[in-house]
Amino acid sequence: MSFADDLLKQPTAAESEFKPRTEFDGATGGYIQTGPLDTAPKSHIELLEAFGYDPDEVQIVGAPRVSRWQTYDERWLAAYRFTIAPHILGLDVNELLDSIRDREPHQPTGITTGGAFVFQAGDLQLGKIDGDGVQGTIDRYFAGVDKAIADLKQRPNIGAVHLAYVGDCIENGGVSQGGKLAWRQSLTVTEQVRLWRRTLLETVKAFAPLTDELVVSVVGGNHDDATRLPVQTRADDNWATEGAIAVSDALAENSAAYGHVRVQVPPRDQGYMTVGVGDSVFTLLHGHQFRKGKAADWWASQAFHHGNPSGADFLLHGHWHELAIQQAAARTIICSPTLDGGSAWYRDKTGAESRPGALIYTTRGPALENLSLV
Structure with a gap:
């Protein structure tokens, strides 16, 4: 490494790998944060079940917040944050x-x-x-x-x-x-x-x-x-x-x-x-x-x-x-x-x-x- 290279060094962060996560207090609401996905989740029921929720008790409300980025190999990925809340059942x-x-x-x-x-x-x-x-x-x-x-x-x-x-x-x-x-x-x-x-x-x-x-x-x-x-x-x-x-x-x-x-x-x-x-x-x-x-x-x-x-x-x-x-x-x-x-x-x-x-x-x-x- 040359002296110039040594001067150009920077304290690069050791980035934490993103992992899917969720929080729900059981009463008022919470969220589901997906990991990087090639395509959007097709089924709210499957998504809820994948994170351990009963779709009869918990529902996704509103539109998700979406973060998109392009990878080094030019693929586009996206992560989705869904708001969840208690499921209100009712008569038709x-x-x-x-x-x-x-x-x-x-x-x-x-x-x-x-x-x-x-x-x-x-x-x-x-x-x-x-x-x-x-x-x-x-x-x-x-x-x-x-x-x-x-x-x-x-x-x-x-x-x-x-x-x-x-x-x-x-x-x-x-x-x-x-x-x-x-x-x-x-x-x-x-x-x-x-x-x-x-x-x-x-x-x-x-x-x-x-x-x-x-x-x-x-x-x-x-x-x-x-x-x-x-x-x-x-x-x-x-x-x-x-x-x-x-x-x-x-x-x-x-x-x-x-x-x-x-x-x-x-x-x-x-x-x-x-x-x-x-x-x-x-x-x-x-x-x-x-x-x-x-x-x-x-x-x-x-x-x-x-x-x-x-x-x-x-x-x-x-x-x-x-x-x-x-x-x-x-x-x-x-x-x-x-x-x-x-x-x-x-x-x-x-x-x-x-x-x-x-x-x-x-x-x-x-x-x-x-x-x-x-």
Whole structure:
């Protein structure tokens, strides 16, 4: 070796050979990283099985991240990184309709008083990976439904049941916050909507036998928007209300069992609605229409301009992820807590975590009774 060669020496790295690898926490998600391949994997099922996963329990979501390079002998190779998540199994459309058609006719309860039992829920954000993820949200939600039904059975002379959903029913990370949350979701948007739709349907089926007037009110939140970038859509163009409309269509297949159920969503290009249930009047909206703590100002402005909310006894909303109640004279504002698994970003920033759950309470005209977090 010449002196010049000696001067040209460099500390070349001893590169570690790339090996296929995978990680999966069993609850929210993980990844599969393939080794160098001449061709793309042809079967997701075979790929999952090759890495030791059961395709009935784990699924590949979204498109893979691909790295390509050319070898010294001019061959092109590629490595693929696949996102994996728990497999959400569900009924197809025909099975969904069959589950409605097979229900027995409704047996009237005979209760005719004006009171309303309210089950208020919001910010499920189905598909969000934070905290205990989708499974935690579903478990928490249906535990609340079970407690609500047990409570309803102990409250005599309640003439109507109001299932009030105040938005952000799905995560839709590709739309919210300019799409920055697209990677922080374990389900595709269609899977999120499917899960929301079937969750709502199962809730209706659980409450329907217990009342002669079941009202299902659904408004959309900012996470529910069908699209926002690069163009804004109408206020009513969202997945929360579309899921409710699908449930309404399914219920119509068996009017004998569900003729006493009324599903309602806001009118065209409007993000809120004012509805009567029993002898109480409710305005529902998500809450992204105003700053935190400013619900009363929004309500006052609507009343000043003779909007329908001026006649409401109750303003129900979500968005702020914590229980809040404000009362003045005959008006009551109720903000839903969240039902999702929390926010890692908010916890890191402030240390705070919301207490999740749904709300149950009884209304009689403008009166509020027996509110509980379930």
